[in-house]
Amino acid sequence: MAIIKKHDFVEIDYTGRIKEDNSIFDTTEEKVAKENSVYDKSAHYEPVVICLGENNMLKALEEQLIGMETGKELVFDIESIDAFGKRDAKLIQLMPMSKFRQHNIQPVPGLQLNIDGVFGIVKTVSSGRCLVDFNHPLAGKDLVYSAKINRIVADDIEKIKSLIKLHLTSKDARVELKDSNAQISLEENIPKDAQEEFKKIVEKLVTAVKSVEFIIKEDKNK
Numbered sequence: 063m064a065i066i067k068k069h070d071f072v073e074i075d076y077t078g079r080i081k082e083d084n085s086i087f088d089t090t091e092e093k094v095a096k097e098n099s100v101y102d103k104s105a106h107y108e109p110v111v112i113c114l115g116e117n118n119m120l121k122a123l124e125e126q127l128i129g130m131e132t133g134k135e136l137v138f139d140i141e142s143i144d145a146f147g148k149r150d151a152k153l154i155q156l157m158p159m160s161k162f163r164q165h166n167i168q169p170v171p172g173l174q175l176n177i178d179g180v181f182g183i184v185k186t187v188s189s190g191r192c193l194v195d196f197n198h199p200l201a202g203k204d205l206v207y208s209a210k211i212n213r214i215v216a217d218d219i220e221k222i223k224s225l226i227k228l229h230l231t232s233k234d235a236r237v238e239l240k241d242s243n244a245q246i247s248l249e250e251n252i253p254k255d256a257q258e259e260f261k262k263i264v265e266k267l268v269t270a271v272k273s274v275e276f277i278i279k280e281d282k283n284k
Contacts, residue, residue: 063134064131064214066114070113073109073111075209076088076207076208077090079208081206090110111215111223113224123207123209132214133212135208136209142201142205146201150197154194154196157177157191158191162192183195219237222246223237225264230256232249248279261273
């Protein structure tokens, strides 16, 4: 067993529950999802690899994991203020139907939507107006997490691939490490500013990497 430190890359399994009714809202384990009748066949259940201390998960969750031993399961509470915050009445708003027509949305109670980049849930629909709650669905909820760190990730290519999955959401990336240069091959191009930002992240967190190069397949075909 090893003790987890800040900025370690780790592979972790976890399950998050709402404390008041013990219902699961997130899990990496297919068996747990099926046993608790929350299985989603479109979801991909597997351990996640993250760099601790980079706020890739709830900050309060990451803080609990630092100092933990690999292979041991930990169960702990996170109060709402340290999770998704308290509910804010100002984020429950009446909106005109015209706003929904602009986005070709037919609102019904319970509909989850994204308006101008902000997530909301339709609460009620009346003549000409809708009541929409823009609070996070878990706002005001105390949470309970169970988590187990399976291992510390030592392979630099696996570290880079985990960062790609988190920051670039690319499923087809290939990574080669030549000396201290990381070559990342992608099927489709990504904006230059996104490339530059990602390079900074890799060079900061994967200490063996001194430079990052993107190779775009589209470019080879031109």
